Amino acid sequence: MHTEPEHDPAATGLAAALDIGGTKIAGALVDGTGRILVRARRPTPAREDAETVMGAVASVLDELAGSPLWGRVEAVGIGSAGPVDAAAGTVSPVNVPAWRGFPLVDRVRARVAGRPVCLVGDGVAMTAAEHWRGAARGYDDALCLVVSTGVGGGLVLGGRPHPGPTGNAGHIGHISVDLDGDPCPCGGRGCVERIASGPNIARRALAAGWRPGPDGDATAAGVAAAARAGDPAARGAYDRAARALAAGIAATATLLEVRIAVVGGGVAGAGEVLFAPLRRELRRYATLPFTRPLEVVPATTGTDAGLLGAAAAALDPRADRAPRA
Structure with a gap:
């Protein structure tokens, strides 16, 4: 885990963000101004089984949860390679064959103490990042x-x-x-x-x-x-x-x-x-x-677009953060 050197510990509106792709799973704690305060990262075991991939996601979340800032996290945003189904809370990334209709939102929610979880595709995440900070x-x-x-x-x-x-x-x-x-x-x-x-x-x-x-x-x-x-x-x-x-x-x-x-x-x-x-x-x-x-x-917004966009989605008070059946 890498903590950025400059941040305001009094800042409010903290989100946990995940950026999931075929080569890496990145995570961050992001404040309401778009500053990345804490980072974590794992390679994506893209050719392994579904639970191994989820294990890498869980490892990133656990590393973020080890930060003293974790208690201020209000919501979790996920930007994932697609296709995604935000309504169902599932992902089927083309470059992660073991994940087909994988219930990512439910699995992440179970690890974040009931915090709201918002899922968007990686293109939507990049769009949210560029609209927010780019x-x-x-x-x-x-x-x-x-x-x-x-x-x-x-x-x-x-x-x-x-x-x-x-x-x-x-x-x-x-x-x-x-x-x-x-x-x-x-x-x-x-x-x-x-x-x-x-x-x-x-x-x-x-x-x-x-x-x-x-x-x-x-x-x-x-x-x-x-x-x-x-x-x-x-x-x-x-x-x-x-x-x-x-x-x-x-x-x-x-x-x-x-x-x-x-x-x-x-x-x-x-x-x-x-x-x-x-x-x-x-x-x-x-x-x-x-x-x-x-x-x-x-x-x-460069390589941080996925993280910033996921955080923007999580912090949007109008976001639909719950999957529907």
Whole structure:
């Protein structure tokens, strides 16, 4: 457990936050201003059985509970890789095969002395974080995207995050932008994720003739480095990803009149390799007068987005923190 060096012990509104993904389970105690006061972390035993994965979650919670600040925790927020079903309190992360319909909210509630527990998907958590402390702060209507191994997202509508009935609203990665495109693992075809996720950017670049450099980096980060150096196949892969993202963002703006699109996740780390063609393509797709002012900006909450978003959900007095049958 790591305790941050600067915090106000008199601060109120403390939340325990969990950020659950395929590689790590992170936990934190977060105050009402968004300061992370205590941290804990375990690797996700993603290929193990369901109880082993839950054991890692329990270990993170136990470490947080060992803090002298634990007594001030009012609620617990969970941001999890999805799909999630916030109404039922269950999770089925694609990259944690043993968890299918796993009753995570019930299991966490049993370990936190009856404190309220709120579950959101990781895209919704990132959205809540960016609206609370990041680039979407001050916007009443926003779309936030996580572009990484997959492509997720979430919405802010009317000044507050809008997770939808099951917690999956805003999942832009599975909007189809190519009706005759490649089949997607979701069952659709030509989805944004199938074109713009990190593995699919790398797949496209390799198919077009790009080859990794001496460091052997065959990921989207390696493609981005090659694109900066002028490799045409690498630039083409990012241009195509940007076009898919622009089409999905424009469709969302047309439907919901969002005013800003905030893009985070590992692929966003490519910087202008991604954002320059994304802004250019967005001008081609967002053509109606009420969509033209749409801004596209990088996320600012970084790797803490999941924890901050889970805490924001937990501390929201309007949150639905109890699963329904």
